[in-house]
Amino acid sequence: MAQEEDFSKLSIEDKVNHKVWKARVMGYEEAIKHFKKQDDENSPEYNVYAGLLKKFVVDSNAVAQEKGVDATLAFLENAAPSIGGRVVGDVMAGVVAKCLNARPKTKEASVNVCLICIEIEKQEVVQEELIKGLTNKQPKIVLACIEVLRMGLEQFGAKVMNVKALMKVLPSLFEHSDQGVRGEAKTLAVEMYKWLGAALKPSLEKQLKPVQLKELEDEWAKITGPTAPTRLLRSQQKAQATAVASGGGGGGGAVGVAQVVAVEVIDPYDLLEAVQVLSKLPADFYDKLADPKWKERKDVLEALLPVAQSPKIEGGDFGELIKALKKVICKDSNVLVVALAGNVVTGLAKGLRKKFQPYAATILAGIFEKFKEKKQNVVTSLREAADAVYLTTSVAGFQEEVVEVLNDKNPSVKSETILFLARCFQQCTPAALPKPLLKVLCPIIVERFDDTTPQVREAAFEAMGTLLKMMGDRAMISYLEAVDKAKVAKIEEQRDKVELKVQAGVIAAPSQPAPEQTKAPPPAEEPAKKKPGGVVKKPPTKPADTAGGESE
Numbered sequence: 001m002a003q004e005e006d007f008s009k010l011s012i013e014d015k016v017n018h019k020v021w022k023a024r025v026m027g028y029e030e031a032i033k034h035f036k037k038q039d040d041e042n043s044p045e046y047n048v049y050a051g052l053l054k055k056f057v058v059d060s061n062a063v064a065q066e067k068g069v070d071a072t073l074a075f076l077e078n079a080a081p082s083i084g085g086r087v088v089g090d091v092m093a094g095v096v097a098k099c100l101n102a103r104p105k106t107k108e109a110s111v112n113v114c115l116i117c118i119e120i121e122k123q124e125v126v127q128e129e130l131i132k133g134l135t136n137k138q139p140k141i142v143l144a145c146i147e148v149l150r151m152g153l154e155q156f157g158a159k160v161m162n163v164k165a166l167m168k169v170l171p172s173l174f175e176h177s178d179q180g181v182r183g184e185a186k187t188l189a190v191e192m193y194k195w196l197g198a199a200l201k202p203s204l205e206k207q208l209k210p211v212q213l214k215e216l217e218d219e220w221a222k223i224t225g226p227t228a229p230t231r232l233l234r235s236q237q238k239a240q241a242t243a244v245a246s247g248g249g250g251g252g253g254a255v256g257v258a259q260v261v262a263v264e265v266i267d268p269y270d271l272l273e274a275v276q277v278l279s280k281l282p283a284d285f286y287d288k289l290a291d292p293k294w295k296e297r298k299d300v301l302e303a304l305l306p307v308a309q310s311p312k313i314e315g316g317d318f319g320e321l322i323k324a325l326k327k328v329i330c331k332d333s334n335v336l337v338v339a340l341a342g343n344v345v346t347g348l349a350k351g352l353r354k355k356f357q358p359y360a361a362t363i364l365a366g367i368f369e370k371f372k373e374k375k376q377n378v379v380t381s382l383r384e385a386a387d388a389v390y391l392t393t394s395v396a397g398f399q400e401e402v403v404e405v406l407n408d409k410n411p412s413v414k415s416e417t418i419l420f421l422a423r424c425f426q427q428c429t430p431a432a433l434p435k436p437l438l439k440v441l442c443p444i445i446v447e448r449f450d451d452t453t454p455q456v457r458e459a460a461f462e463a464m465g466t467l468l469k470m471m472g473d474r475a476m477i478s479y480l481e482a483v484d485k486a487k488v489a490k491i492e493e494q495r496d497k498v499e500l501k502v503q504a505g506v507i508a509a510p511s512q513p514a515p516e517q518t519k520a521p522p523p524a525e526e527p528a529k530k531k532p533g534g535v536v537k538k539p540p541t542k543p544a545d546t547a548g549g550e551s552e
Helices: 012-016 023-036 044-050 062-078 081-099 106-120 123-133 139-156 164-174 179-205 210-220 234-245 253-260 284-288 294-308 321-330 335-370 375-388 395-405 410-427 437-452 454-471 473-482 486-496
Strands: none
Touching: 012 023, 023 062, 023 210, 023 234, 044 062, 044 081, 044 139, 044 410, 062 081, 062 106, 081 106, 081 123, 106 123, 106 139, 106 210, 123 139, 123 164, 139 164, 139 179, 179 210, 284 294, 284 321, 294 335, 321 335, 335 375, 335 410, 335 437, 375 410, 395 410, 395 437, 410 437, 410 454, 437 454, 437 473, 454 486
């Protein structure tokens, strides 16, 4: 019987490259100890083995492969991310192809390798390789890839993992022939819902079978409260350690993670694919929009409307299109065509969001002018368009247009524009309406209290009542000092009825905190005194800064 070769005198590097699997096992075990005893994460010793890791995870011998994956894990845990990050691509390719369908212990270690690669902030590479693995012919590999994606999302959160990429592949997993894969896809969908909420549903409801969607909805209904990451990235761990060392906080586990990671609310808009609108305009679009036959104009707008109503629209130069739509709104004599143009503007504003801002003042000027129209379907369309446009800009962005139109002779133009302003004010914070802007708008609104038309006066009372509730008495008292008591009563009545609607999504109001004036000032030292015009000066109330807030 031949004597077994003695590998003990070989270097670690020679052992892990040896043709005999037992030598490689010995080399991997020694490599684990070697990596763990390095005092410096940037030790040059790591560079010696970095190029070999891709072979560790694909070792042809099952026993050696298990140890090779363990050695890879030890390397990634102890080496600096700048070193470990260089090998993630090759390691992940090997893990997906050869480890996720291997022996239980090998698979468990390989899952940890995937997660540690995310921890060192190579989540894009990890996710890319795992998504490639979803098309593997072996169901075991597909199932394991889904499992790791779910674990990555559960531990690190939607701010780290690219949920948009997951949304693209998720529907196809429910069509897989393997029952286990479909079951794990369901588990992934439940985890994604914890982070995305209702934003996930639109991407699934048109592609899943009704029974599958119903099962998901039943599981989603069981989810209570927000979720948060349970594991930190390496950079976050260092930030936490620094904070603890400086006395800024402490604690590990979930509490420590919560202190370092801010839970981010995900806007469904960010998850959508942008749709090209301009490239889909037919070559003769503008000719047809100017055609003498109203039906041609109507047909071309009807063809554009579904595209313009896409939830997310790719940016571009919409100047010519907006100019043409404004012309239709202002000059077209056919009410159906005008209403359609208003609907198109609504869709574009909602789909472009802040990218629509450069065109906001231009189109609003046209909408204000057309408020003279008496047909209700046109007025409704224009109201909706104006409201959608406002969400892309700010009151300051169209103040000149407002001032000009409030001097118009047409009562409908004035009343509808003032009511539009009132709706804008409902979605503002005090910080969005600085004093210079109030000094421009308030006097002209106050002038409309004496308008000869009741609808204009009522609109002005509503706008001022909304401002009073949002800004507070102290900020508005100077504009009402000369207003008679009966009119002040109507303004206060409107103030009490209005509900402030500060949007959770994209709104015009700046995100910075409200200025100091939004805090409740100290009570007045003197008794309440009547001012000229019947206004009673009371201790100022605290301006509302939340939706639906009540004035005192």
